[in-house]
Amino acid sequence: MKSPMWLALAVAFIPVFLYGQTPAVDITLRIVNDAGDSDTLHFGIDPAATSGIDAALGEKELPPLPFTEIFDARFIGTGLGEGVLKDFREGTIAAGGTTVHRLKYQKGPGLVVTISWDLPDGVTGRLNDIILGTLIDVAMNGTGSYTVTNPDGFNQLDMTVQYAAGLPIELSRFVATVMPNGQVRLDWTTVTETNNYGFEIQKAPGSPHGFSTIPNSFVAGNGTTVQEHLYFYVDEGSGSGVWFYRLKQIDLDGTVHYPLPIRMDIVLSVDKKPPESFGLMRNFPNPFNPGTTITFDLPDESVVSLTVYSVLGERICTLLESRQVGGAHSIWWSGERESGGMTAAGVYFCRLEGRPVQGGPGFAQTIRLNFVK
DSSP: OOOOHHHHHHHHHSSSEEEEEEEEEEEEEEEEEOOOOEEEEEEEETTTOOOOOOOOTTBBBBBHHHHHHHHEEEEEOOSSSSOSSSSEEOOTTTTTTEEEEEEEEEEOOOEEEEEEOOOOTTTEEEEEEESSSSSEEEEEEEEEEEESSOOTTEEEEEEEEEESSOOEEEEEEEEEEEEETSSSEEEEEEEEEEEEEEEEEEEEESSSSSSSOTTTTOOEEEESSSOOOEEEEEOOOOOEEEEEEEEEEEEETTOEEESSSSEEEEEOEEEEEEEOSSSEOOOOOSSSSSSSEEEEEESSEEEEEEEETTTTEEHHHHEEEEEOOOOEEEEOOOOOTTTTSSSOOOEEEEEEEEEETTOOOEEEEEEEEEEEE
């Protein structure tokens, strides 16, 4: 059986990790046979994507199809060579749009092939055969699956994906802080809001599936506004382990959204022992587009600033300038300037400076950021 390794690697090497920021929208499609073989495919949209193979987004051409006795699943099409496991197309959530992907699979030792999906809010799809388009015609909404009972006769399907334009809120910043007592503080900033009733915080242990809402986690929104607003929530019940967090945004009419532009799925290895030294870790991903996570450690409560500069020393934006408790901290930068608008592609520097509240020597550290388009 084929099994994805990304989660094991993320848990082993990244204690605080913002999941899935590049590409902008990354959706999984799981294809299995009844013998237990499986492949996980990825599709979505990103401003930097093309219809070909985009190495910067993790796309890679696969070897030729194996013998028919071996299970296999992939995307195929013009510009994709022998096929790929990841197929991202150019686009943004703000603009919306439609993409078409072609699936090809072979059942191997199994008898049937099942295709499963978990589409986020604002994304719908349709599976159709490539013969008439009506012999197989399956709507894709939310979480679902479809079993191809004759995979020898129907070994390719077209998948049409529709991305709704716009979202009720635009998020620009998310900060996750692991407190010394094991609590997790989540801070986020909205740039605009439309009919926003508020937020609930959801989390899932061990993987980005099976989210449940934290009881009494509701944080009231600000209706319709073009002013920046700051929000926070403290989760007291996570305990040690790996957790994924996300926001559930609720409209005034009760409609629910999961903001896709920055997809706040955070992997946290919660350690109740504070770090032993100050440290600014390499951002992830790097290179990045559209956003990246910057992580730093504080052994003690400190007054800190975290600032992004151009190679000429121009201040692009101040991500953080406040008093912070000791612990592991993570902040997301959207690639935007403090004055508004996106930065140009290129090299930038992020500098952390601070001084312990209880006294002692100050500290400073700089890392290099590579923004690509």
